[in-house]
């Protein structure tokens with residue numbers, strides 16, 4: 207039992223290996239450990255132990271996890287892309303025990319009912335997922351009781367702090383633009399409105415990552431001698447026997463954490479699994495592990511010099527994300543209504559911790575939304591957009607087009623702006639048409655990756671047009687707030703000189719009698735250029751090893767078994783075959799719960815453990 211940076215020499219075989227101790231991985235480990243004391247379980251996580259790390263447990267410090275010097279995130283570098291104005295986008299991802307749930311923005315956002323149904327996989331419909339959605343949470347928020355869980359490990363609350371002025375103001379302004387307040391947009395049904403958002407934060411103000419909620423208590427209670435966690439160790443590949451049964455994994459100490467003194471310090475080690483290997487390295491991390499193991503597209507493996515074990519062309523294909531664009535605004539808010547003071551160092555972080563400051567439990571995101579355009583707005587976006595809308599959204603009222611959240615701070619380098627209180631609006635598209643890929647280029651764990659994020663590469667620029675709509679719409683909301691004091695020009699489109707919609711840098715008082723801005727063709731072109739130069743990841747990578755029929759490039763079946771081999775499952779955000787209309791942490795959590803249930807059923811002899819080959 208315990209958490210190690212080096213595995214004891216006598217642990218060379220366990221029952222179950224969980225490769226990747228992230229959001230879903232920690233849930234699976236925790237549930238297996240508590241339900242079957244006879245199982246010997248080993249989690250192998252590339253990042254470090256996250257126990258009581260200040261930037262993780264105190265929500266208000268969450269942005270520290272994205273600093274270039276951080277050791278809690280992984281930074282996947284995307285290929286240079288024409289449709290992104292020749293940028294090489296970076297996709298940060300969880301790189302510590304607890305994975306994304308340890309470093310994310312903690313917005314409690316569930317997928318929509320139609321999302322699970324769109325997966326068209328027996329056992330995974332919305333109705334079948336309800337018990338797992340409830341099982342994972344203890345909900346302290348608004349809405350109908352029947353839609354939430356009340357005795358799960360993950361507390362969902364507002365963490366004991368809200369900045370009501372901005373929240374009320376934004377909700378009132380959004381109402382004027384046509385979006386009503388909805389009590390609970392996380393009930394799988396409701397859509398097209400604004401909500402007072404909840405967070406993965408306990409009422410006492412502590413982040414609810416899956417390591418602190420599912421793993422650490424068990425490592426410390428003296429009752430789970432079956433649970434072992436190896437951190438700072440990268441899984442290189444899965445090992446197979448001659449019958450293509452997964453027999454274990456190879457791993458290596460992570461040089462990010464463990465000093466290299468000559469090659470011998472970083473040996474490739476092996477550990478065997480008697481029953482099962484589960485790969486759960488996230489949508490960016492899982493395809494490289496599979497491909498290094500010989501599972502993937504024949505040509506890609508050949509190019510990388512990896513012998514083929516099973517041809518699975520779907521591995522690493524069809525990468526998806528939600529596309530995010532951020533817009534900063536000046537405000538009249540007070541210092542306790544944004545976290546700019548904390549980010550700029552004007553507020554002493556150590557003092558906050560010492561004084562158990564209430565703001566420690568705040569992620570500064572009190573309000574967000576799931577939004578759809580009107581039919582007139584759809585028409586104004588052109589015939590191609592209208593055709594896509596009519597096909598995929600018009601008769602699917604459960605699907606949002608865009609989510610727009612308000613972050614109460616400047617989400618950038620505080621040194622680049624005058625001291626003050628800011629807000630940043632974030633627009634992200636829910637069901638992008640664009641697709642990318644994630645592949646290896648060589649057999650070693652540190653060989654470069656061939657990563658195409660695919661943002662804005664869809665036919666007819668439908669994804670880009672969604673963002674144009676979102677830009678105009680959110681700007682109208684912000685212009686109607688009382689706290690609005692202008693736009694930070696560096697974070698907005700560069701409209702042509704003389705444009706009637708030019709960025710307004712300073713106003714002394716709220717705008718009065720606000721009318722919708724009317725954009726010319728040239729203005730639209732400026733927005734488009736801005737979007738190409740600035741669209742980024744929402745850190746919602748997904749869909750790179752789909753749960754789908756094998757002939758449709760599926761990689762796993764409904765029980766998460768990898769096709770063509772046995773003793774190997776995948777359980778993380780690689781598996782959703784279709785995207786979801788919300789931030790993705792909840793979907794990763796519920797995949798973890800569902801996976802644990804599938805595995806426990808199989809171990810009890812209730813279900814087959816191998817896929818149809």
Ligand SMILES: Cc1cc2nc3c(=O)[nH]c(=O)nc-3n(C[C@H](O)[C@H](O)[C@H](O)COP(=O)(O)OP(=O)(O)OC[C@H]3O[C@@H](n4cnc5c(N)ncnc54)[C@H](O)[C@@H]3O)c2cc1C
Nearest residue numbers: 228229230252305306310311312313441488491779789791
């Ligand atoms: C900055 C950020 C902000 C976000 N904000 C929100 C939010 O507010 N709300 C929300 O709902 N969602 C949010 N998300 C998304 C959400 O957190 C992720 O979708 C989710 O955590 C993914 O879970 P996962 O289990 O698929 O993968 P992860 O949680 O990423 O787990 C994968 C784990 O595998 C490890 N790993 C990778 N490769 C290897 C290897 N070779 N060997 C060993 N270990 C390896 C990683 O270190 C990681 O711990 C955010 C994500 C990020 C990064």
